[in-house]
Amino acid sequence: MKNELKGKVHRFGDNISTDLICPGKYFHLRSNIPELAKHTLEDADKDFIKKMEPGDFVVAAENFGCGSSREHAPIIIKESGVSAILAKSFARIFFRNAINIGLPVMECDTDNLSEGDELLIKPAEGLIKNITSGEEIKAAPLMAEMLDILNAGGLKEYVMKNK
Amino acid sequence: MEQNITEKIISAHAGKDVRAGDVVFVDVDWALVQDGTGPLTMDVINEMDKGVDMPSKKCIFLDHASPSSKFELSDSHNKLRENADKYGMDLNEVGYGICHQVMAEEKVSPGQLVVGADSHTCTAGAFGAFASGFGSTDIAVAMATGQIWIKVPSAIKVELTGKFTGTASAKDFILYLIGKLSAMGATYKTLEFTGEGVRNLSMESRLTICNMVIEAGAKNGIMEADDKTAEYIKHERPQQKKDYKIYKSDAGAEYEKELTINLSEITPQAALPHSVDNVKPVSEIDKKIDIDQAFIGTCTGGRMEDLRAAAEVVKGRKIKKGVRLIVTPASARIYKRAMKEGLLEIFMSAGAVIGTPGCGPCVGIQGGILGTGEKCVSTANRNFKGRMGCSDSYIYLASPATVAASALEGNITAAGEEK
Numbered sequence: 167m168k169n170e171l172k173g174k175v176h177r178f179g180d181n182i183s184t185d186l187i188c189p190g191k192y193f194h195l196r197s198n199i200p201e202l203a204k205h206t207l208e209d210a211d212k213d214f215i216k217k218m219e220p221g222d223f224v225v226a227a228e229n230f231g232c233g234s235s236r237e238h239a240p241i242i243i244k245e246s247g248v249s250a251i252l253a254k255s256f257a258r259i260f261f262r263n264a265i266n267i268g269l270p271v272m273e274c275d276t277d278n279l280s281e282g283d284e285l286l287i288k289p290a291e292g293l294i295k296n297i298t299s300g301e302e303i304k305a306a307p308l309m310a311e312m313l314d315i316l317n318a319g320g321l322k323e324y325v326m327k328n329k
Numbered sequence: 330m331e332q333n334i335t336e337k338i339i340s341a342h343a344g345k346d347v348r349a350g351d352v353v354f355v356d357v358d359w360a361l362v363q364d365g366t367g368p369l370t371m372d373v374i375n376e377m378d379k380g381v382d383m384p385s386k387k388c389i390f391l392d393h394a395s396p397s398s399k400f401e402l403s404d405s406h407n408k409l410r411e412n413a414d415k416y417g418m419d420l421n422e423v424g425y426g427i428c429h430q431v432m433a434e435e436k437v438s439p440g441q442l443v444v445g446a447d448s449h450t451c452t453a454g455a456f457g458a459f460a461s462g463f464g465s466t467d468i469a470v471a472m473a474t475g476q477i478w479i480k481v482p483s484a485i486k487v488e489l490t491g492k493f494t495g496t497a498s499a500k501d502f503i504l505y506l507i508g509k510l511s512a513m514g515a516t517y518k519t520l521e522f523t524g525e526g527v528r529n530l531s532m533e534s535r536l537t538i539c540n541m542v543i544e545a546g547a548k549n550g551i552m553e554a555d556d557k558t559a560e561y562i563k564h565e566r567p568q569q570k571k572d573y574k575i576y577k578s579d580a581g582a583e584y585e586k587e588l589t590i591n592l593s594e595i596t597p598q599a600a601l602p603h604s605v606d607n608v609k610p611v612s613e614i615d616k617k618i619d620i621d622q623a624f625i626g627t628c629t630g631g632r633m634e635d636l637r638a639a640a641e642v643v644k645g646r647k648i649k650k651g652v653r654l655i656v657t658p659a660s661a662r663i664y665k666r667a668m669k670e671g672l673l674e675i676f677m678s679a680g681a682v683i684g685t686p687g688c689g690p691c692v693g694i695q696g697g698i699l700g701t702g703e704k705c706v707s708t709a710n711r712n713f714k715g716r717m718g719c720s721d722s723y724i725y726l727a728s729p730a731t732v733a734a735s736a737l738e739g740n741i742t743a744a745g746e747e748k
């Protein structure tokens with residue numbers, strides 16, 4: 167995991183479900199991640215992929231990633247170039263899946279983060295600096311086990327290293 | 330140390346006493362994947378190159394695209410078949426049934442620990458087992474090593490009293506509870522259902538309730554096993570020995586929150602688009618909601634009890650012209666029983682279509698995908714935007730009796746209210 171991440175905010179609201187992130191109608195593309203990733207978050211914001219630049223952040227409110235266990239949801243967010251997801255709260259399975267595939271997820275107060283804001287993030291320390299507004303936010307600390315997994319690059323890599 | 334049932338089962342599988350908040354590795358009794366999550370699990374297992382020879386039992390279900398509707402999905406099925414052979418996994422073919430229903434019919438016992446790459450794995454909590462959904466990589470690790478790590482959840486106790494009256498059923502209760510708790514009201518937590526109200530519920534109703542705890546964000550739902558659990562297992566698996574362990578919560582176990590609900594006060598409920606906690610009593614939906622499709626099926630609402638309740642409503646009648654009624658039994662076993670009991674005949678005579686056992690249109694892959702602007706009332710567990718295959722469509726969740734009555738009327742109507 168990188169020590170510092172820099173990018174722009176793409177803003178979403180409450181209850182962004184895995185169906186909005188990775189719609190069931192593209193179920194057949196699950197074995198073709200680059201193709202599937204072209205539809206990332208399509209049903210929540212159809213222009214997301216067009217606006218997205220590598221390194222940017224997905225920022226949401228409560229219960230991000232609710233619904234199904236499809237790991238493809240965080241996988242395509244990562245594949246599309248997003249470097250971290252910030253939300254007030256996450257659905258349990260999504261949160262775990264994101265860590266397992268090596269995508270930083272941070273639980274923090276996102277109320278003052280607006281579309282287009284530029285952020286500098288130190289995921290391991292849970293620090294978020296809003297360069298646009300000058301404000302600093304602290305994220306809930308990750309469990310040590312999760313940091314280890316993120317640092318290894320994901321659960322698979324972690325298990326392979328420690329077997 | 331006083332523990333609740335979930336803490337006890339996790340302790341037994343961790344080899345040490347745990348409490349809410351502890352992070353532990355546990356031994357897994359069952360690990361499952363389905364055709365949407367399984368291919369990725371197999372990739373991870375193959376890349377880790379650890380033989381899959383641990384004692385947990387590993388099951389693959391070809392249920393979401395059942396039968397396959399696209400060549401890519403057929404290819405995924407073949408990949409799963411090959412890996413099942415390679416690793417000696419139990420493969421459940423297309424048409425055999427939805428994973429959670431087959432787990433209930435054939436596999437899960439009280440006291441076990443069940444993990445699955447499907448969010449509704451929590452269904453098996455109805456057996457007094459710990460059961461929870463995870464992603465593909467977690468399950469790959471569980472399959473390859475026989476273990477998974479979990480954080481022991483804190484618990485909410487839901488004490489049930491009384492029994493259902495009229496046409497109210499398990500689905501109405503769980504929708505009511507999710508409306509009360511909200512879609513994130515139980516995130517990371519256990520929902521433990523206790524009390525004489527649970528004892529009054531059939532096993533099928535218990536499965537429906539535990540199935541939907543994830544809709545309130547819960548990690549697992551659980552109900553202590555009793556005589557009904559034992560009877561169900563005996564009925565579905567006459568060969569199985571009664572050597573499973575039944576765990577009960579200690580009197581002094583800790584709960585973060587406790588609520589009591591009287592089942593006799595539950596009335597028909599519906600969740601309106603596009604979120605499962607947008608729940609209202611059917612009687613309070615102010616204006617008539619015309620529907621294009623009514624769907625009875627899924628791991629929530631496609632069991633015998635559901636089909637019987639719906640058949641009773643449509644028996645001898647015809648569905649409204651212009652409405653499609655799709656009935657998809659949750660498993661092949663249910664399909665056969667429904668055929669024998671004459672339920673399929675009743676549905677078909679009323680104008681319904683019978684789908685292949687499996688998920689059907691629930692997740693928008695096959696068997697009844699909605700069109701632009703269409704509305705569907707469904708016995709499924711999710712109504713997220715786009716869920717049934719079209720982002721411009723509307724899903725209403727309700728009980729099998731309500732869905733059946735709505736198919737007759739052409740708009741959302743509780744059973745008994747139809748003309």
Ligand code: SF4
Pocket residue numbers: 393427428447449627628629687688689691692709710
């Ligand atoms: S029936 Fe629906 S909710 Fe149940 S496992 Fe299948 S897709 Fe998931």
